[in-house]
Amino acid sequence: xxxxxxxxxxxxxxxxxxxxxxxxxxxxxxxxxxxxxxxxxxxxxxxxxxxxxxxxxxxxxxxxxxxxxxxxxxxxxxxxxxxxxxxxxxxxxxxxxxxxxxxxxxxxxxxxxxxxxxxxxxxxxxxxxxxxxxxxxxxxxxxxxxxxxxxxxxxxxxxxxxxxxxxxxxxxxxxxxxxxxxxxxxxxxxxxxxxxxxxxxxxxxxxxxxxxxxxxxxxxxxxxxxxxxxxxxxxxxxxxxxxxxxxxxxxxxxxxxxxx
Amino acid sequence: xxxxxxxxxxxxxxxxxxxxxxxxxxxxxxxxxxxxxxxxxxxxxxxxxxxxxxxxxxxxxxxxxxxxxxxxxxxxxxxxxxxxxxxxxxxxxxxxxxxxxxxxxxxxxxxxxxxxxxxxxxxxxxxxxxxxxxxxxxxxxxxxxxxxxxxxxxxxxxxxxxxxxxxxxxxxxxxxxxxxxxxxxxxxxxxxxxxxxxxxxxxxxxxxxxxxxxxxxxxxxxxxxxxxxxxxxxxxxxxxxxxxxxxxxxxxxxxx
Numbered sequence: 318x319x320x321x322x323x324x325x326x327x328x329x330x331x332x333x334x335x336x337x338x339x340x341x342x343x344x345x346x347x348x349x350x351x352x353x354x355x356x357x358x359x360x361x362x363x364x365x366x367x368x369x370x371x372x373x374x375x376x377x378x379x380x381x382x383x384x385x386x387x388x389x390x391x392x393x394x395x396x397x398x399x400x401x402x403x404x405x406x407x408x409x410x411x412x413x414x415x416x417x418x419x420x421x422x423x424x425x426x427x428x429x430x431x432x433x434x435x436x437x438x439x440x441x442x443x444x445x446x447x448x449x450x451x452x453x454x455x456x457x458x459x460x461x462x463x464x465x466x467x468x469x470x471x472x473x474x475x476x477x478x479x480x481x482x483x484x485x486x487x488x489x490x491x492x493x494x495x496x497x498x499x500x501x502x503x504x505x506x507x508x509x510x511x512x513x514x515x516x517x518x519x520x521x522x523x524x525x526x527x528x529x530x531x532x533x534x535x536x537x538x539x540x541x542x543x544x545x546x547x548x549x550x551x552x553x554x555x556x557x558x559x560x561x562x563x564x565x566x567x568x569x570x571x572x573x574x575x576x577x
Numbered sequence: 578x579x580x581x582x583x584x585x586x587x588x589x590x591x592x593x594x595x596x597x598x599x600x601x602x603x604x605x606x607x608x609x610x611x612x613x614x615x616x617x618x619x620x621x622x623x624x625x626x627x628x629x630x631x632x633x634x635x636x637x638x639x640x641x642x643x644x645x646x647x648x649x650x651x652x653x654x655x656x657x658x659x660x661x662x663x664x665x666x667x668x669x670x671x672x673x674x675x676x677x678x679x680x681x682x683x684x685x686x687x688x689x690x691x692x693x694x695x696x697x698x699x700x701x702x703x704x705x706x707x708x709x710x711x712x713x714x715x716x717x718x719x720x721x722x723x724x725x726x727x728x729x730x731x732x733x734x735x736x737x738x739x740x741x742x743x744x745x746x747x748x749x750x751x752x753x754x755x756x757x758x759x760x761x762x763x764x765x766x767x768x769x770x771x772x773x774x775x776x777x778x779x780x781x782x783x784x785x786x787x788x789x790x791x792x793x794x795x796x797x798x799x800x801x802x803x804x805x806x807x808x809x810x811x812x813x814x815x816x817x818x819x820x821x822x823x824x825x826x827x828x829x830x831x832x833x
Contacts, residue, residue, distance in 0.1 A: 340677045344663075351665040440661045444625050445678045446651035 345459030349431045369470045377474030387482045408557035415553040417504040418511035419546040420471045425515035468508035476501040583633035593619040594785040606756040608776030609765040616785035621734045654723035658735040660715035664708030675722040693721045712739030730761045
């Protein structure tokens with residue numbers, strides 16, 4: 318019974334994977350991880366598994382480090398006995414949002430050349446009996462799949478561990494669920510926003526600028542995006558406290574910061 | 578039948594090809610010759626549907642290929658000059674990808690890939706990534722990709738670049754065999770000797786204009802010379818020996 322079911326699933330998967338549109342989605346997904354532009358021919362091929370593991374690590378490590386802040390024994394030793402977990406989690410939540418944006422944005426910048434079809438795809442795919450529309454939609458589906466995959470991967474560890482750490486002082490499981498849901502939503506959306514921000518900058522540049530100028534400007538735009546993301550991440554430890562102490566309404570420059 | 582009817586292509590008002598007309602019948606192997614910048618690549622791109630002509634049409638069996646490019650490309654096997662393949666795929670994976678995208682039946686595709694890899698001496702390296710292949714091996718992968726779906730039309734753009742002597746000989750015989758099978762073959766090359774050997778007809782381009790079009794035998798007879806001499810006579814009336822001597826003279830110049 319189970320063997321038949323497995324066979325049936327395997328057969329259906331084989332059928333689907335042999336459909337031209339799905340094969341092309343697979344090709345576009347693979348090129349993001351395993352090389353896209355001409356320069357990638359001799360590039361570093363880390364493999365999908367290793368890349369996903371590396372992306373998932375920062376959120377997990379930071380969550381574990383935060384045990385020190387939220388541990389009940391350490392709080393008791395510090396003399397803090399009545400702590401509002403929501404209020405004390407706000408700066409950390411801001412950090413996780415910036416971390417999520419920085420990691421996802423960095424991936425988008427790193428694979429900048431491989432997100433859209435390039436000359437190699439033109440040479441290989443256009444002479445085949447498939448319409449340009451099919452190529453476009455396959456690329457779109459691949460990009461959406463990647464955004465989902467990266468957003469989940471980058472935030473998976475922190476979505477489980479951080480609510481556990483914060484909720485360690487609480488007796489209610491409902492607290493954990495509520496906190497985890499809101500935290501996961503916040504960081505996943507931050508990831509998605511960050512990826513599409515880079516994606517839009519890339520798409521706009523390609524659409525508006527002549528190819529030669531775009532190629533020359535591309536490294537500068539990428540450097541600017543990386544600089545912004547690193548600045549955001551580096552200031553995330555001090556910024557929430559700084560903002561709390563600001564008198565009156567928030568200044569205009571705070572619009573450059575992520576908020577939720 | 579594949580027909581080019583008054584094809585003209587201009588890039589920013591500069592003409593690359595002007596009023597090019599020819600027809601390619603089943604069984605005909607048409608060689609396309611011309612010096613650099615004569616419009617060969619532009620012609621190939623228009624024939625494959627990669628470029629739209631500024632004027633004129635390419636017709637296959639009486640239909641404009643631009644009306645249904647996907648259908649036309651199902652009948653087309655194209656080998657470009659540069660083997661710009663996906664370096665992270667293996668030879669087998671690449672051919673499987675192309676076969677799937679050409680909607681070939683799965684088991685037929687597997688069998689053909691296996692046999693063709695064997696015949697092109699690539700079977701032992703079929704699971705190695707294309708990034709580790711030599712240019713000749715990549716070119717052979719492109720050849721397999723072009724022929725494995727048994728298309729009616731073949732367009733070869735400098736297909737011998739990078740091939741070793743044995744593979745080149747196999748390929749030359751293959752082109753002749755394709756012609757005998759009633760396929761339409763358009764063969765673009767700089768190598769006059771190969772065109773003379775494998776093509777039934779020849780088209781000579783200069784500055785985007787057809788300057789000669791006839792069977793290989795007739796073109797030679799017109800001037801009573803070999804195709805090489807005829808080509809040089811028609812395209813560039815240059816004394817190549819004299820130019821070679823001048824180059825050596827300049828090379829040997831000493832500082833005054």
